[in-house]
Amino acid sequence: MENVLRFARDLTSEHLEDVLGGGRWPTEPLGTPMALDSVREAVASVGEDITGSGIDRRLVAPLHEALPMTHREAADPRVWQWLCVAEFPEVVWRRWHGEVPPPESLGEALKAQMYPRFLCRASLNGISRNALARLWWTAEQLGDYGLAQRALGNQDMFQNVFERFFGIYPAAARACLDRFEGRSEAEIRLAAKWLQQRASTTVLEGLEEREVAAILDEAIGSAA
Amino acid sequence: MSRVEFFPYPVGRHALLLTYEVQSDGLELGDGRRILATALPETGSVKVALTVSVQPGTLERVLPPAELENPPVAVVAAVRSVTSRQRQAVRLHSADGVWKGLLDIPKQDLYREISIEPVLLRTAPGTDDAYADHLAAALAFRDRTTIEVDETPVRTGGFLEVKFDDFRESASPKRSAEPGLLYVLDTDRETPVLWLNEGVDELKAVMMATGPRGYNLRVRDAMFDTIVSQVWTSLLSLAVTNLALLIQEQREAEDDSDPLEALAADWQQRVISFWAPHLFAGTRAEALDDVIAAASDRRLLADLLDRVSVAVQKWAGTAKAFNGLIRMRDREGV
Numbered sequence: 001m002e003n004v005l006r007f008a009r010d011l012t013s014e015h016l017e018d019v020l021g022g023g024r025w026p027t028e029p030l031g032t033p034m035a036l037d038s039v040r041e042a043v044a045s046v047g048e049d050i051t052g053s054g055i056d057r058r059l060v061a062p063l064h065e066a067l068p069m070t071h072r073e074a075a076d077p078r079v080w081q082w083l084c085v086a087e088f089p090e091v092v093w094r095r096w097h098g099e100v101p102p103p104e105s106l107g108e109a110l111k112a113q114m115y116p117r118f119l120c121r122a123s124l125n126g127i128s129r130n131a132l133a134r135l136w137w138t139a140e141q142l143g144d145y146g147l148a149q150r151a152l153g154n155q156d157m158f159q160n161v162f163e164r165f166f167g168i169y170p171a172a173a174r175a176c177l178d179r180f181e182g183r184s185e186a187e188i189r190l191a192a193k194w195l196q197q198r199a200s201t202t203v204l205e206g207l208e209e210r211e212v213a214a215i216l217d218e219a220i221g222s223a224a
Numbered sequence: 225m226s227r228v229e230f231f232p233y234p235v236g237r238h239a240l241l242l243t244y245e246v247q248s249d250g251l252e253l254g255d256g257r258r259i260l261a262t263a264l265p266e267t268g269s270v271k272v273a274l275t276v277s278v279q280p281g282t283l284e285r286v287l288p289p290a291e292l293e294n295p296p297v298a299v300v301a302a303v304r305s306v307t308s309r310q311r312q313a314v315r316l317h318s319a320d321g322v323w324k325g326l327l328d329i330p331k332q333d334l335y336r337e338i339s340i341e342p343v344l345l346r347t348a349p350g351t352d353d354a355y356a357d358h359l360a361a362a363l364a365f366r367d368r369t370t371i372e373v374d375e376t377p378v379r380t381g382g383f384l385e386v387k388f389d390d391f392r393e394s395a396s397p398k399r400s401a402e403p404g405l406l407y408v409l410d411t412d413r414e415t416p417v418l419w420l421n422e423g424v425d426e427l428k429a430v431m432m433a434t435g436p437r438g439y440n441l442r443v444r445d446a447m448f449d450t451i452v453s454q455v456w457t458s459l460l461s462l463a464v465t466n467l468a469l470l471i472q473e474q475r476e477a478e479d480d481s482d483p484l485e486a487l488a489a490d491w492q493q494r495v496i497s498f499w500a501p502h503l504f505a506g507t508r509a510e511a512l513d514d515v516i517a518a519a520s521d522r523r524l525l526a527d528l529l530d531r532v533s534v535a536v537q538k539w540a541g542t543a544k545a546f547n548g549l550i551r552m553r554d555r556e557g558v
Contacts (some may be wrong), residue, residue: 012490031266034333072266075335121306122336123485165304169311177418198358201231203345205302205313206360 004067005029006078009018011085013115019117020087021106027082030073036087038066041089048058055095056135063132064139069218074140077120080133086116092117092131093127128162136161141170144175151177156185160192166199179220187220194219233356236497239282240299241394242342244369247271247326255506259330269330270371274301274343276316276323278364285320286344286363288352296348297363299323306482310375316342318401331373337367337509372509384459384491386414392425407451409458416491456536460499463492464528468519475520483516502535503528 008026010021019025042062050058073079093100093109096117102111116129138158139148149173151158151173155199157180166172172195180188198215207215246253248271250264261270276299281297294531299312310333316325327340344364388397392403399408399419406424410417422428469481487493500511518528 024444051367069333071308071310072332072335089372098456105441121482121485123482124306126485127309165311168306168309201299202358203302203313203343203354203360203362205304205311206298206300206345211359 003029004034004039004079004083004087006038006073006076006082007079007122011081011119012032013119016085016115016118017107017110018112020089021103022075025086027086030069030079032069032073034067034069039063039083039087041123042066043088052095053099053153053155055091057149059091060135060139060148061145061154063135064145067136069136071140074133074136075122077122077126077133080127080130081118082118083132084130088132089118095131114121124163124165124167128159134158134162141168141173143170144219147174147177150181157188158191160188164192164203166195169204171207171209172199172204172212175209175216178209179213183220191202191216191219226409227232231356231362233354233361234241234286235356236279236282236344237285238366239279239285239364240342240344241277241279242301242366242369243275244340245275246274247273253264254372256510257359257367258507258510259371261334261373262375264329264380269328270334270373272327272340272371274314274325274327274340274342276366277321278344282344282364284312287354288350290352291350293536296346296350297344298347299300299342299344299347301325301327302341302343303327303329303338304341305334305338307338308334308338310334318510334371334373336374337370337372339370341368341524344366351432370509371505384418384455385543386418386420386424389419391421392401392423409455409483411458411462416459418451425504453536456499456539457532459491459495460536461497461529462534463487463526464519464532466492467496467516468525471516471520483519484512499532499535502539503531 004029008028011025015023015025016025042059042065045062046055046058065072069079090100096114097109116126117131119167120126120130120133127137135148135152138151139145140150151161157177159178160180161167161173167176175196176192179191183191191220195215239350244259244501246259246266248268250261251270251272252260252263254260257271259334262494271518278299279308282448283292283297287297299316299318301316303312303314305311310329314325314327316323326458329338333492342365343362346359346361346363349359356363363506391399391408394400396419398410399405399421402408403421403423404412406421406427408421415469420427466489467483467487470486472485474483484493484496494514495510497508500515502510504511504514515528518524
């Protein structure tokens with residue numbers, strides 16, 4: 001049985017094209033054995049007719065279920081680099097490039113904005129821009145696949161929550177998703193900025209979801 | 225600008241005293257405010273007993289007189305980590321004039337490092353706008369203690385290619401315009417290239433010389449001494465300047481990400497990671513924090529660039545400098 005692996009060292013941007021083209025990069029096993037077939041089934045469940053953020057919404061639950069990782073394992077960028085580059089580059093290309101490029105035009109298709117989709121870093125942006133890490137962590141932190149699908153369905157909302165430090169506090173992320181539903185891009189940005197500012201003088205971790213939501217209501221109310 | 229200057233109300237900076245006692249095998253106290261958990265077994269837990277005392281006079285400073293009789297405050301340890309994707313508060317309990325609690329987190333929830341910051345906060349909203357009046361407002365705090373779970377990795381890989389070119393006949397206008405130069409450093413690429421001028425008599429033979437003794441070797445070492453200072457200074461200054469610009473961009477975008485991780489060029493990450501302990505005292509992780517702090521503040525940036533110059537001069541001309549260049553050339557990383 002094949003198991004999920006990780007790269008033995010960080011894959012760098014200098015070597016990405018080579019490894020995507022079939023070049024070798026050393027790998028090592030994870031502490032928790034996980035069947036690769038389960039992840040293959042999850043990825044295969046995304047029909048060819050599904051495009052854009054629809055791929056995220058379709059994939060988030062089966063991918064999360066197929067990868068019962070510890071947080072320590074999932075925070076390690078090398079797992080996501082291996083999954084995105086060595087095992088499932090097609091789904092990354094489909095989601096973020098629209099199609100899988102033929103091998104002879106790989107270099108041309110691999111623009112700067114594609115690098116973070118394949119690579120991963122142990123940072124807010126690094127996780128939120130990796131094609132698969134963002135799905136797993138959104139599901140894990142929210143603990144609710146429906147909510148995760150909603151978050152992943154609106155890229156602007158997703159960035160305003162999960163590319164900010166408050167977004168890794170689950171109560172804050174959930175409060176944002178609740179209050180941002182149906183709001184305009186401008187309102188979401190304003191409220192996220194407000195919460196960010198408030199967080200600099202507040203121990204956010206001392207607040208419950210409804211108390212964070214009240215802070216967001218102040219921002220949304222003041223803009224109305 | 226220090227953190228305390230951001231607060232629009234009175235706060236007690238350094239008004240808390242945090243002491244801790246490690247309670248797991250495999251945890252050690254490091255230099256400064258640092259706990260090392262790198263030797264902790266994978267199945268173990270980071271257990272640290274925390275005791276926080278509040279400096280006398282703090283409550284009088286941060287609360288209105290009407291609230292002093294029954295202060296609406298508590299002390300928590302804010303546990304935060306971008307790399308572990310953790311934010312939680314450990315509530316401490318007041319006993320015998322101090323606040324006590326236990327931090328207990330399985331290592332399987334942690335990656336790289338987490339910080340602990342003791343904070344005195346409001347447990348109820350207030351009504352006096354001369355003081356902090358919002359729920360969970362931070363009233364007093366203390367510098368963070370870091371728990372290092374994994375050693376900060378040295379960023380391996382090459383960050384310089386060394387190539388020969390006869391500048392007199394070079395296809396590069398930049399190099400052919402300066403046929404008399406010994407070398408040109410080209411940083412306008414994904415990986416910088418140190419171009420050595422093959423048109424200078426004997427340079428290639430000298431630079432390629434190997435073995436432990438001989439005239440060419442002494443000339444080669446002297447030549448490297450000349451070149452390494454300039455090369456290192458250029459690479460490091462460029463990396464630091466890019467870091468400072470990136471931090472500024474992130475600040476404007478309210479992006480909390482680790483700026484070092486976000487640097488676009490991998491070689492710049494590696495150069496800064498390698499040089500940080502030569503620029504500041506402490507572990508590599510502490511030194512990296514200091515580099516980022518200095519690059520974040522215009523007033524400290526000049527001092528950082530001064531440190532670059534001093535560190536490179538101290539280091540260049542030594543065997544390490546030479547070996548470093550060779551390792552750079554050979555893409556072994558440093």
